[in-house]
Amino acid sequence: MDIKQALWNRFEKYVQINTQANSASTSLPSSEGQVLLAQILQKEVQELGIPNSILDQGYLYFEIPSTTKNNVPALGFLAHLDTSEDASGEKVKPKRHNHYAGGDIVISKEVILSPVHFPELIDYQGQDLVTANGDTLLGADNKAGIAIIMTLVELLQKNNWEHGPIKIAFTPDEEIGRGMDHFDVKKFGAEVAYTIDGDLVGFIENETFNADEVVIEIEGKSVHPGSAKNKMVNAGRVAADIISSWPETMMPESTEGHEGFIGFMNINGGIEKASIRGIVRDHDLLKLKTMEELMNSIIEEKKKKYPLAKINLIFKEQYRNMKEVIDQHPETMKKLIQAMESIGITPKIKPVRGGTDGSRLSFMGVPTPNIFVGGSNFHGRYEWVSLDGMQKSFETLVVLTKEWAKMPK
Ligand SMILES: [Zn+2]
Known part of the structure; x- marks a missing residue:
């Protein structure tokens, strides 16, 4: 399986569905597009041979059964369906910039992505980057996370390596602070989880305000x-x-x-x-x-x-700061750091100057740090993601599924 190609195929499809959240709406979820994306994902999950997915109030939950004889913790991964209200999410046209040479990336006439203003781009030379076309945000926040998780699901279904129960949830309305309002911890069923909703490669977040x-x-x-x-x-x-x-x-x-x-x-x-x-x-x-x-x-x-x-x-x-909960379950960060180091990434832990769905989930009893997707400039027209970075995030998740299978309860 060509992982980078698989990631691109999914990502390209998901970003073209407008899932912009709408804080003025009181419906659940706040916009129709989120339901549409959840339905498309549910169909893909069924086609991958997973029968018992639940789509409820815009939340999609499903499980990949354990392949190990050991009694190990149920491991969860989450990403959110919606995009930010700060920039349009309508008719997103993803543009691929292969083998980024290091200079300006012309997204459109007015929107130039330059390493002069965004020096972090320099670390991504030679990689395949994706932007929108200058009219909209890209939606890598958080469709990159969805594409990474779905590609993992596909691989788990095709290859039977040893892993514990894997629980997946895609959630609505994270960007307007309602992501966990109707989240059903029991339906999710994970004992430890990770949101795949961070930015640049290597960054993990275990701390919120x-x-x-x-x-x-x-x-x-x-x-x-x-x-x-x-x-x-x-x-x-x-x-x-x-x-x-x-x-x-x-x-x-x-x-x-x-x-x-x-x-x-x-x-x-x-x-x-x-x-x-x-x-x-x-x-x-x-x-x-x-x-x-x-x-x-x-x-x-x-x-x-x-x-x-x-x-x-x-x-x-x-x-409250989720670190309080995560520190009580030190394996959560330890395994994540080991997983990243094992594929050659130096973990960089940074505090979130805000909250995440993970902070509320942590206080619901599931310690949930946040993992990078490999992109930046979220919520605007300068948003970009690296397909190579997404692959690194994906590889981190693969190792996590193996590592957690070694830990009897
Ligand atoms: Zn996000």
Whole structure:
């Protein structure tokens, strides 16, 4: 089986189906195209001789039975069906750039993919890259992951090497944060899993933010401006004062890596009422709580400064760092790192500055790090993926199926 060709054949087919998520929709999944892709995948799964797949609310689950006598953990792989709302996913035309020579890649007249702006491209010289045609995103996020998993499924069906139960799930609406809302952990049935939803070759992610929402509500006092002295409180101005009191070094626009922040995402108000909605993010839960204490002390100070105003501050938990769960199952990362090294890739562990489906799944009891697909610039017209990189991801999964079969429960 020519793996690179098999990956391309599937990938080319999947990206042409528009599966853009739609956050304005309340249906499940949020767009029709996701159901269509799930149905196409279910048909392929049936044609590969796997009878008992389940398609439920846009989630496709299926299993490849164990071929080992040993009682080993059920190993899961996941990818998501939808694409981002940030760029069009309609009529995607994948363009193949074989044996990338190292210079600019002309995606279209206006869209030039240049190593000057994207120096990571230099590592991909000589490889076969794929982009869209300049009008749309490509959708390698996450159809590269789907193509990698489906190619693995095909190979598992054709070759009977020793592996434990392999559980696959394709999920909808990851890009709009609903990917795990209706996920059925029992139907999935994995005890340990990996999302195939990362970017450049070698990168793995086992860490997400801890995330809270912050809501500050301010009640002012409206008095005729002509006679407002010592009587009026302008809620909007109090809101502005609160925001400008927050340290500039702890905002999204000034932080990276492991640095946390409070981001003020929505600021609304007038004299009578104002509200601030924001997000609190840090990989370290203690540091997250310390930031919240700092915000609390700023609010207390403003209450003294504006005694006629009412100020209310609340924090709501959104999600937690999956590293907490993954660290309790050290084999999950150990086997992944070994698998990558065994095929000549140096693993690079990086923290996600966000959440993943894996973080919610980890807290549902299935430790789930994230593996690269071999591409970059997701969610936009500069998106690209390397077919050679996809093959490296695929090879990592092959080794993982073998390694987990050696570990009796
Ligand atoms: Zn993704």
